[in-house]
Amino acid sequence: MTDTPSNTDPLQSAIAPDFSSVPTQALDALRMKFSQLTASLSKIRDEMSRAELPQWYTLQAQLTVTLSQLSSLTNTLDHYEETLDATVAYPLPSFPTTAHEGLITTLMRKKNIPEVDEWIKDAKETNGLDVDSLSDAEIKKLINKDKDITSWATKCLLDERAKHSYTGLYTTKERQTESIDDRDNLYTSSVSNVKTSRPFSVDKVLKFVNQGESY
Amino acid sequence: MTYYGVLFVEKCTPSTITQLQDVLSTDLISMGDKWSFELKTFRTSAKNTDPNDTKVMHTVQLSHKNNETVTIKNQSAIITPTYVTKALYDNGCVFGTPEPFDYMLSNKLSNIWTQRQSIKGEFGVSYQTADLSIRVNNAFSYSGFQGLILELESKSSDNLEAFEKNVERVRTMLSGMGLSDVRVSSDKSQGSKQEDSSLFDLAAHYLKVLG
Amino acid sequence: MVQQLALFSAIEDESYPLSVETLTILSSNRPRLFANFNKIYKPNPSLQIEKVNAKNQLVEQTRVKLSTAVPLSKLGNGAELNYHFMEKLSNDDIESFNVKSYIQDIDSNNKTNWAFQISDIPAAGNNRKLSSQTIHESVIQSSSGSVSSFIDELGYVNDFQYINVGVKFQFLSGVVMEIYKVWQVVQKDQEVSMKLITKDGFMIKAMYNVNKSTDIESLNNGSQLLLKLKTDLRDYIELDIPDRKCMDTRLNHLD
Numbered sequence: 001m002t003d004t005p006s007n008t009d010p011l012q013s014a015i016a017p018d019f020s021s022v023p024t025q026a027l028d029a030l031r032m033k034f035s036q037l038t039a040s041l042s043k044i045r046d047e048m049s050r051a052e053l054p055q056w057y058t059l060q061a062q063l064t065v066t067l068s069q070l071s072s073l074t075n076t077l078d079h080y081e082e083t084l085d086a087t088v089a090y091p092l093p094s095f096p097t098t099a100h101e102g103l104i105t106t107l108m109r110k111k112n113i114p115e116v117d118e119w120i121k122d123a124k125e126t127n128g129l130d131v132d133s134l135s136d137a138e139i140k141k142l143i144n145k146d147k148d149i150t151s152w153a154t155k156c157l158l159d160e161r162a163k164h165s166y167t168g169l170y171t172t173k174e175r176q177t178e179s180i181d182d183r184d185n186l187y188t189s190s191v192s193n194v195k196t197s198r199p200f201s202v203d204k205v206l207k208f209v210n211q212g213e214s215y
Numbered sequence: 216m217t218y219y220g221v222l223f224v225e226k227c228t229p230s231t232i233t234q235l236q237d238v239l240s241t242d243l244i245s246m247g248d249k250w251s252f253e254l255k256t257f258r259t260s261a262k263n264t265d266p267n268d269t270k271v272m273h274t275v276q277l278s279h280k281n282n283e284t285v286t287i288k289n290q291s292a293i294i295t296p297t298y299v300t301k302a303l304y305d306n307g308c309v310f311g312t313p314e315p316f317d318y319m320l321s322n323k324l325s326n327i328w329t330q331r332q333s334i335k336g337e338f339g340v341s342y343q344t345a346d347l348s349i350r351v352n353n354a355f356s357y358s359g360f361q362g363l364i365l366e367l368e369s370k371s372s373d374n375l376e377a378f379e380k381n382v383e384r385v386r387t388m389l390s391g392m393g394l395s396d397v398r399v400s401s402d403k404s405q406g407s408k409q410e411d412s413s414l415f416d417l418a419a420h421y422l423k424v425l426g
Numbered sequence: 427m428v429q430q431l432a433l434f435s436a437i438e439d440e441s442y443p444l445s446v447e448t449l450t451i452l453s454s455n456r457p458r459l460f461a462n463f464n465k466i467y468k469p470n471p472s473l474q475i476e477k478v479n480a481k482n483q484l485v486e487q488t489r490v491k492l493s494t495a496v497p498l499s500k501l502g503n504g505a506e507l508n509y510h511f512m513e514k515l516s517n518d519d520i521e522s523f524n525v526k527s528y529i530q531d532i533d534s535n536n537k538t539n540w541a542f543q544i545s546d547i548p549a550a551g552n553n554r555k556l557s558s559q560t561i562h563e564s565v566i567q568s569s570s571g572s573v574s575s576f577i578d579e580l581g582y583v584n585d586f587q588y589i590n591v592g593v594k595f596q597f598l599s600g601v602v603m604e605i606y607k608v609w610q611v612v613q614k615d616q617e618v619s620m621k622l623i624t625k626d627g628f629m630i631k632a633m634y635n636v637n638k639s640t641d642i643e644s645l646n647n648g649s650q651l652l653l654k655l656k657t658d659l660r661d662y663i664e665l666d667i668p669d670r671k672c673m674d675t676r677l678n679h680l681d
Contacts, residue, residue, distance in 0.1 A: 191661075192661075192662070194444065194662065195661065195662065196435075196437040196438065196441040196445065196662060196663050197437070197438050197441075198435070198436040198437070198438070198627065199436065199438045199439075199625060199626035199627035200436060200624060200625055200626070200627060202434045202435065202436050202629065202666070202668055203668050203669045203672045204672075205436075205608060205623055205624055205629055206434070206668050206669075206672040206673055207672040208588070208608070208610070208623055209464075209588060209608060210489075210545075210672065210673050210674060210675045211489075211672075211674070211675065211678075212466060212585050212586035259581065260475075260476050260479075260480070261473040261474060261475050261476070261581055262473070262474035263472070263473065263474050264473065272579070272580075283567070286576075288576070288579040288580070289579055290570075290571050290575075291569070291570065291571040291572075291575045291576035291578075291579045292569065292570040292571065292576065293566045293567075293568070293569045293570075293573065293576050294566070294567045294568050294569075295542075295564045295565055295566060295567065296565060296567050298565075299565055300539050300565065300567075302495040302497075302539065303493075303494070303495060303539055303541050303565060305458070305460060305495070305594075306460040306461060306462045306495035306496070307460055307462055307590070307594065307604065308462050308493040308494060308495060308540075308541035309541040309543075309563055309565060310428045310430060310561060310563065310633075310635040311427070311428035311561075311563065311635055311636075311637045312428075312637055313541075313563050313564050313565040314427060314562065314563065314564050315564065316542075316564050318562070318564070319542065319544065319562060319564050322562065323488065323544040323562050324544075324580070324581075325479035325480070325481075325483075325485050326475055326476050326477070326478070326479050326485035326486075326487065327469065327473075327475055327476075327580075327581045328581075329479065329480040330480075411537070411567065411568040411570075412570065415570040
């Protein structure tokens with residue numbers, strides 16, 4: 001760091017601080033991801049607290065967006081891992097520490113709030129793994145195994161889906177065993193040709209009920 | 216069985232009703248709701264009707280009888296309520312809220328029937344004494360104050376004799392106030408009456424004293 | 427007083443079942459059987475009735491309709507009835523219905539409820555999309571003496587009588603559709619006979635009733651609903667505006 005002041009009075013630093021080594025790219029990318037994710041989570045929270053819940057498909061769409069944003073965020077964190085690991089934040093001498101002591105301690109705190117610690121503890125317990133005692137290689141192996149299971153599950157879903165017919169009037173089995181033309185399979189709404197006819201005159205009947213004309 | 220009677224006091228003033236309240240106050244148990252009545256008279260404009268025909272039709276509407284309207288001509292009468300019965304509505308006989316019969320006479324049958332007179336009492340008072348329910352009202356027509364109307368309703372446990380005695384007591388009371396020009400019409404026959412037939416009779420009493 | 431917006435049509439007997447299915451789906455309600463008996467009265471011809479009223483306004487002589495319900499128990503002679511009952515009614519007589527005894531019962535019962543209606547001729551107009559008619563109604567809850575003697579005192583005499591039997595669909599929007607048959611009822615001497623007017627088919631009526639003729643909003647809403655219904659049923663049942671002269675209940679000068 002090259003911002004050592006030439007005079008000893010920290011409150012009158014005449015040298016402008018050098019921000020060149022601040023990892024702005026990483027921080028900005030993260031800030032953006034975080035703000036997107038926070039917005040999505042707020043939106044879901046607001047929707048869920050309404051008197052009338054939204055339709056399931058609306059919620060599902062929002063959940064999908066939130067999950068993809070979370071995924072994007074974790075990727076970004078992963079991408080900038082080295083940079084961020086080597087980054088340390090500290091206050092400049094010009095920061096009014098006496099006036100804003102509370103603020104500076106909040107900003108500099110690295111310890112999680114108890115709530116967050118609980119979540120992390122819960123996640124680790126649910127996981128069933130003792131992450132601290134595993135080597136990096138072992139952890140990598142576990143992550144890959146997880147990825148494999150996910151791919152397998154996706155494949156199962158796609159396979160099962162392919163076995164069913166979602167449109168048309170016949171089952172896939174029927175389609176294969178009985179030679180049904182694919183064109184017949186589709187249900188399209190058609191115009192009906194059924195018509196009614198009038199066996200008597202409406203006006204004549206109305207004339208009778210209103211004036212009693214003998215029929 | 217509830218008996219009814221109607222008294223009409225001519226030759227009094229609109230303030231007689233207040234004097235009456237004072238006289239009744241000694242026997243008064245409670246006061247009831249405000250009530251109103253209207254008696255309309257229609258005359259036929261058709262020529263060559265039967266010479267014996269009265270040519271007159273009346274409608275009587277009483278607020279304390281659900282505002283049902285009784286229409287009377289000679290010995291025939293009908294009651295037209297302000298609501299529709301479900302069977303009539305469900306079977307397509309009626310489409311909406313029905314009108315009282317005088318509406319028909321005035322609006323659709325005015326080539327045959329012409330309204331000649333309307334006697335009505337609004338903001339009438341009702342009293343509950345030990346013997347009777349008494350409803351009093353000032354009766355007005357287009358030409359002004361006509362007189363004082365009293366409607367008497369017996370307790371359902373009374374018999375005809377007891378009712379007749381109570382009617383007499385009211386007449387005596389009116390006499391005591393200096394009111395002797397009193398026309399009376401009240402139930403004369405015993406026997407169980409159905410809801411509607413007692414309304415017919417009551418309307419007939421109004422007609423008798425005001426007609 | 428009711429403002430009634432309406433469109434009419436007719437179908438042949440064979441189309442009845444499919445029409446009922448169609449309207450059941452369109453209205454989201456099951457068909458309900460209904461039946462009414464109607465007595466039409468006209469001013470007593472022996473009376474000389476003025477052409478104007480006391481205010482010197484022209485008032486035409488008009489017919490009066492009294493109608494009452496025919497209980498389904500009487501119609502079906504105690505049997506449970508549903509909309510299929512209509513499929514058996516293609517003759518002058520209704521087998522399960524003893525019309526003579528029914529009429530005797532209602533005439534002798536002073537507590538029969540009668541609807542008393544006087545209808546105006548539907549509104550005129552070159553660009554009419556619907557029939558719009560004012561119907562004045564009163565309900566006779568009971569009578570002292572017979573209703574017929576009261577009507578006589580009113581200055582009216584018997585003109586003709588008829589019965590409607592059919593099914594009714596109540597749409598959630600307020601529109602009502604009826605598919606029904608009409609029989610004329612003739613009383614001669616002591617005998618009562620019926621004659622089927624709607625031969626080989628059914629009358630169809632789609633209506634919307636508004637309680638106040640000044641309620642423009644409801645009238646507009648009703649118009650839109652009926653016209654939409656007309657479009658929906660197009661090419662299957664053609665709902666039309668009838669000739670308003672056929673819906674005129676006034677006595678013609680020629681009568």
